[in-house]
Amino acid sequence: MMISVKRILRSGWEKFSRDRSSTGAALVVMTVVLFVVSSLFLLQGMSTFLVERLEGGVDVSAYFKDTVSEEEIFEVRSQLLSLQEVKEAEYISREEALRRFVDAYRGQEEILAPLEAIGRNPLYAHLNVKARDPKQYDQIAEFLAGEAFASAIASIDFYDRAPLIERLSLITSGIRGGVLAVSAILSIIAVLVAFNTIRLTIYNSKEEIEIMRLVGASSWFIRGPFLVQGALVGATASFLTLLFLLAIGFFGSKPLYSFSGFDVFAFLLGHFFSLLLLCLAAGIGLGVLSAAIAIRRYLRV
Amino acid sequence: MIRYRNVTKIYPDNSVALRDVSFDVQHGEFVSVVGKSGAGKTTLLKLLLAEERPTKGEVLFEELSVHQLRPSDLPQLRRNIGMVFQDYKLLNSKTAYENVAYVMEVMGLDEETIARDVQEVLEIVGLEDRVHHYPLQLSGGEKQRVAIARALIHRPRVIVADEPTGNLDPYHTRDIIRLLLRINELGTTVILATHNKEIVNRLERRVLTLVEGRLVRDEKQGKFIVV
Numbered sequence: 272m273m274i275s276v277k278r279i280l281r282s283g284w285e286k287f288s289r290d291r292s293s294t295g296a297a298l299v300v301m302t303v304v305l306f307v308v309s310s311l312f313l314l315q316g317m318s319t320f321l322v323e324r325l326e327g328g329v330d331v332s333a334y335f336k337d338t339v340s341e342e343e344i345f346e347v348r349s350q351l352l353s354l355q356e357v358k359e360a361e362y363i364s365r366e367e368a369l370r371r372f373v374d375a376y377r378g379q380e381e382i383l384a385p386l387e388a389i390g391r392n393p394l395y396a397h398l399n400v401k402a403r404d405p406k407q408y409d410q411i412a413e414f415l416a417g418e419a420f421a422s423a424i425a426s427i428d429f430y431d432r433a434p435l436i437e438r439l440s441l442i443t444s445g446i447r448g449g450v451l452a453v454s455a456i457l458s459i460i461a462v463l464v465a466f467n468t469i470r471l472t473i474y475n476s477k478e479e480i481e482i483m484r485l486v487g488a489s490s491w492f493i494r495g496p497f498l499v500q501g502a503l504v505g506a507t508a509s510f511l512t513l514l515f516l517l518a519i520g521f522f523g524s525k526p527l528y529s530f531s532g533f534d535v536f537a538f539l540l541g542h543f544f545s546l547l548l549l550c551l552a553a554g555i556g557l558g559v560l561s562a563a564i565a566i567r568r569y570l571r572v
Numbered sequence: 573m574i575r576y577r578n579v580t581k582i583y584p585d586n587s588v589a590l591r592d593v594s595f596d597v598q599h600g601e602f603v604s605v606v607g608k609s610g611a612g613k614t615t616l617l618k619l620l621l622a623e624e625r626p627t628k629g630e631v632l633f634e635e636l637s638v639h640q641l642r643p644s645d646l647p648q649l650r651r652n653i654g655m656v657f658q659d660y661k662l663l664n665s666k667t668a669y670e671n672v673a674y675v676m677e678v679m680g681l682d683e684e685t686i687a688r689d690v691q692e693v694l695e696i697v698g699l700e701d702r703v704h705h706y707p708l709q710l711s712g713g714e715k716q717r718v719a720i721a722r723a724l725i726h727r728p729r730v731i732v733a734d735e736p737t738g739n740l741d742p743y744h745t746r747d748i749i750r751l752l753l754r755i756n757e758l759g760t761t762v763i764l765a766t767h768n769k770e771i772v773n774r775l776e777r778r779v780l781t782l783v784e785g786r787l788v789r790d791e792k793q794g795k796f797i798v799v
């Protein structure tokens with residue numbers, strides 16, 4: 272039993288390493304398939320990131336006069352939080368505001384220099400308010416603009432994110448739908464091509480399989496090496512795919528980051544193991560399954 | 573040991589290869605099957621290995637009806653029969669050594685036994701210096717001898733040889749027939765299909781004569797008779 276398992280593994284390895292042309296063809300096809308699959312994974316990660324970033328945005332900011340005390344601001348804050356439309360209200364003190372400002376413009380002297388020239392903190396303490404539904408920003412803005420707060424609040428900024436979000440989600444859902452359809456078709460084609468490549472490989476071994484049957488080899492003894500070969504192709508293709516992704520991520524990371532704020536390379540590194548697992552599962556699964564299905568008919572002798 | 577019962581074989585294209593053939597083979601017999609090209613010799617042997625199914629009748633090996641065996645039981649049957657195929661049927665991706673060793677690997681024998689026996693058998697058939705050649709690098713006669721080595725390496729109960737000397741020169745032919753006789757003396761049943769008149773006449777063993785798929789003659793110490 273053990274010796275048969277060992278022989279099957281060795282024989283599978285021999286097929287994989289000796290049978291260059293068919294292993295090579297299967298490897299190329301399988302790598303393309305896995306590349307498509309993992310690109311989908313990447314796209315998914317990127318769109319989730321963008322949507323989250325958008326949803327994390329602020330709807331209304333209320334800036335308080337310097338004369339207003341922190342307690343008073345907290346009072347406004349608790350009033351805001353009692354509103355149904357308000358989801359969050361974050362308090363930013365003057366010091367915190369300065370810190371964030373300096374952080375955001377780090378290295379950009381032309382912006383930071385005037386700040387130093389002033390010699391004091393020119394920024395306001397403020398509340399960043401987030402609506403439960405971005406469309407409700409105007410109710411919140413109206414509430415803040417009311418008589419009750421006129422003496423405390425210096426200015427109100429509101430960002431009408433709703434149309435942007437609507438447009439973006441329309442685009443992203445459109446893209447998602449399109450991408451999903453295209454990638455579904457692409458994956459099906461890819462899987463079929465992979466399956467057929469492997470089937471062709473096995474077809475070439477049809478005679479050998481029949482001979483093995485006739486000299487008394489059991490089905491598993493014949494099937495095993497082909498499954499091992501399929502698994503090896505899947506595993507190798509997984510590593511190749513990840514290598515490609517990392518290379519593309521490494522060189523494509525900068526332009527994409529400045530454009531969308533999404534760091535592909537960091538994402539790849541962060542999800543390296545789930546990606547590896549995904550590729551290995553898809554690759555080995557596809558390799559073994561294709562081989563198993565393809566070989567069935569030749570074992571009937 | 574082996575029993576053919578009213579076996580008829582008609583191929584899907586309606587060519588009739590065997591017509592109502594019946595005979596028995598006892599343990600330890602040496603039987604030659606003769607007949608013109610196309611008489612049905614190869615078909616007769618293929619039926620024993622369950623490579624083909626009979627259209628009518630049945631083939632028994634040790635009381636087991638060969639064609640009623642489950643596919644998972646076929647390997648066991650085939651390991652009891654060493655077949656030398658007329659077209660050799662060697663594995664092209666394996667060397668001479670590996671081809672012969674494969675039969676023993678299939679049976680789960682250990683590496684040392686395999687290494688020892690394969691070397692020995694390849695020497696017996698005179699291929700000790702062709703051990704690591706692939707079939708495509710071997711001559712017809714050399715391939716035939718690899719096929720013979722493979723058929724007897726695992727000491728099967730029956731050796732079925734389909735024209736095993738078709739590609740051999742007189743020297744090798746004589747050696748192979750001697751080898752088959754010696755194996756037979758040690759108790760292995762041998763079935764030999766051939767149209768080599770000289771061999772059959774020299775053997776003075778049982779001869780089955782096929783004519784157009786019919787078994788027309790079955791003699792204890794037969795001669796090759798041209799019909």
Ligand SMILES: Nc1ncnc2c1ncn2[C@@H]1O[C@H](COP(=O)(O)OP(=O)(O)OP(=O)(O)O)[C@@H](O)[C@H]1O
Pocket residue numbers: 583584585587588589607608609610611612613614615616658767
């Ligand atoms: N797979 C097949 N399909 C159709 N007809 C076949 C097939 N195999 C053999 N035949 C036919 O069956 C008949 C017997 O063939 P078989 O191979 O048994 O002859 P043979 O006695 O072995 O001949 P030879 O001495 O040339 O090897 C022939 O007429 C042949 O054409």
Ligand SMILES: [Mg+2]
Pocket residue numbers: 613614615658734
């Ligand atoms: Mg023949």
